[in-house]
Amino acid sequence: MSKVKDVQIGSIGLDTRVFRSRTWDRLKFEVEYGLSRGTTANSFIIEGDKIALIDPPGESFTDIFLSALDQRIPLNSLDYVILGHVNPNRSNTINKLLEKAPNVTFITSNTGAKSLQTIFENTYPDTVTKNSLNIIAVKNDYELDLGKNHILEFITTPNPRYPDQLLTFDRASQIFYTDKLFSAHVCGDQILDEGWKIYQEDRRYYFDCVIAPYATQVIKALEKISPKNPHIYATSHGPLVRYGLTELTGLYRQWLETQQNQTLNVALIYASAYGNTTVLANAIARGITKAGVRVESINAEFASSEEIKTAIQLCDGFIFGSPTLGGHAPTQIQSALGITLANADTNKLTGVFGSFGWSGEAIDLLESKFKDGGYRFGFETIRVKFKPTEAILKTCEEAGTDFAQALKKRKKALKPKESADNSLSARTEQALGRLVGSLCIVTTQTEELKGAMVASWVSQATFNPPGLTIAVAKERAIESLLPIGSKFVLNILEEGKHIELMKQFLKPFAPGEDRFANIEWESAENGCPILSSALAYVECEVNKRLECGDHWVLYSIAKNGKLLSDTGLTAVHYRKSGTHY
Incomplete structure (x- = not known):
């Protein structure tokens, strides 16, 4: 109540x-x-x-x-x-x-x-x-x-x-x-x-x-x-x-x-009539920053032309957001657009979003100008009618994360490849990679929002209370759904029955896409999804969060659990390197 x-x-x-x-x-x-x-x-x-x-x-x-x-x-x-x-x-x-x-x-x-x-x-x-x-x-x-x-x-x-x-x-x-x-x-x-x-x-x-x-x-x-x-x-x-x-x-x-010390930088340029576009911009910015990329947010209503020009020249990618007023983009956005087209290299990643009441011409204008200019988009254009919902904002956050990851992938592709050697770091990576973990799917649901991820960095941490730790990469979409006090289900996968679930939850999802499409599941007592083909499940509540480099380590209390198969064995993840999953 x-x-x-x-x-x-x-x-x-x-x-x-x-x-x-x-x-x-x-x-x-x-x-x-x-x-x-x-x-x-x-x-x-x-x-x-x-x-x-x-x-x-x-x-x-x-x-x-x-x-x-x-x-x-x-x-x-x-x-x-x-x-x-x-x-x-x-x-x-x-x-x-x-x-x-x-x-x-x-x-x-x-x-x-x-x-x-x-x-x-x-x-x-x-x-x-x-x-x-x-x-x-x-x-x-x-x-x-x-x-x-x-x-x-x-x-x-x-x-x-x-x-x-x-x-x-x-x-x-x-x-x-x-x-x-x-x-x-x-x-x-x-x-x-x-x-x-x-x-x-x-x-x-x-x-x-x-x-x-x-x-x-x-x-x-x-x-x-x-x-x-x-x-x-x-x-x-x-x-x-x-x-x-x-x-x-x-x-x-x-x-x-x-x-400030992030090596990649995104210029996020926007204007807002009633605050809705600002809310979208903030959600996109959060998705970018959680992925380890810096954002320079610029409100075009108050920024100078020189400030916008400098930001566009120095950024690795740029994103534009605009409301539609009387069928047009605000004057400040139109000016910022002209500055951008005149100064931004066409190899820079871009994105477009915006809110509107009855029409969305400003969003269409931005999208068409950047497409005609030969720019590549980091996410599908986001169009929001009236006030954004929580689900829409989660989609915006995921779009920001996708944008940041695309920048990081491009930077990695352009970096000269280093030859493998027997250096101390290489030997350490090989040794660290021999650590094994149980293959699991973490699932959570908060009102209309659901999330899921594959996890193998899982370990029991305490007997009393029964507790466990899970490492969650900062850029994972599910991370923002797991604050202290949140609930989730740890679905432990069964050897021989885990392949299809792994394929489902390891594939790339578009922002806002349903992770559970065509998957059999039911709700646990805590309201989160239990995967029907799991070996076992544990209902958990996040008790503490520890920031550790590029991951959060979540210490969670096991509240309830059940073995779904008496004879199955836990699926295990074997790695060869400690530098990636």
Whole structure:
């Protein structure tokens, strides 16, 4: 049964409170993250001589948030509303707030100010007519004195996804309001991150989904944060970061450096009218980065012509995404297309995606221009009508992974072949290859999404509780379906009956293709597929994940299992080299 939404209030510093709008259900805007661990939308009140509200939540929490806030701080007493970023989802909360506090002043970046004005002119014209919005637009760094020593410093940290991002630092409390940075989509009772390591996987997952494609810009943002020596990161989602602040900052630098050091690079150029194309772009970017290829995401609405030209010249492949507006691609996409056709070598891999309401001419335009130009496509063009579903986003992620793998294969093909020798590394590879493993099929299902993969790097790890480990390559499509807490079935194959299953699950699948077509299976108690011709199966739950080079090692607890054949023997995988399966 779903838990009721609520607002948790707590003191986090001098004259400072957090209002945590919480739900244990996954909200509709979280579909792109693929998890179901709930969410917390964090808002903050600073009470100096003037009162400032930082980051009111989206429309899912509008009424309960404003009710909770009004009981603590009369809404008409608010002086400032500070917006770390502007999006339509927050506009309903802001509009209702303006009914009680019509003279409040908004502080946002210059880009955010333009977006806020446009949103209200289009969605709430009556509000704009009654009261023109009072906005302080921050172009560069700016300070605001609330009194009682609360001097707020505002720092612009734009990136392609959040071109209007504005961070806030309070000198009195030493709290840094970091907007999306260091966040996690997880709901719980902890306001701060006591026992911070238990949230590390959630923060890493959020980083991979939201932050990784903007490594260059986020590195610059960290350079602005570190000199302030903050005591707390007040994030927009999840527990606030205090106890693990130093460690998490170091991990962010490590993860960002890993992204920057990838030898292959994809330029992902897009524009978005209602946010749908952006969501698709993020899913594709995640698929690329998980395969070990760097992404440079470029929002054509805010990027300069020179920036696009440089990215196209330096990339190994490029992908374009566009909405369709009035039967055409946005002007910015058309300009970026012209720059690309004039500067991109035809041997570079390309791809096209986009969303539309009634027609998709912009997608057709991009596809035809690149085909006519002689470019090779890394995945089938993705056309999405209206808002993308979770299944569509998984397809986009797989398309991104396929694109990255195609780049890596081409690079490997162009690399001069090395002759085999009796070197230390060659001898080590041969010895490592003599390790054998049971041939298994890992299967999982989460709502409408199913996944499967062949696994032979499987081993029992503990007796009590009964546990096992499985190594999953980062670029596997199933990897994002196996976070901590997820369920799966380990289908152990039988010698002599495993060939057909191996052929089925080893063949390349197109993004979104059904892995279980023409395969007999039934649902286990945990809802995941049991393959009917398996020797045995074990129902498991992921307990821990350890990042190990190009793989994740999953430690999982065996919850249930059954032997399906009393006389069969386990199929075994024999290798000759330790460098590949």
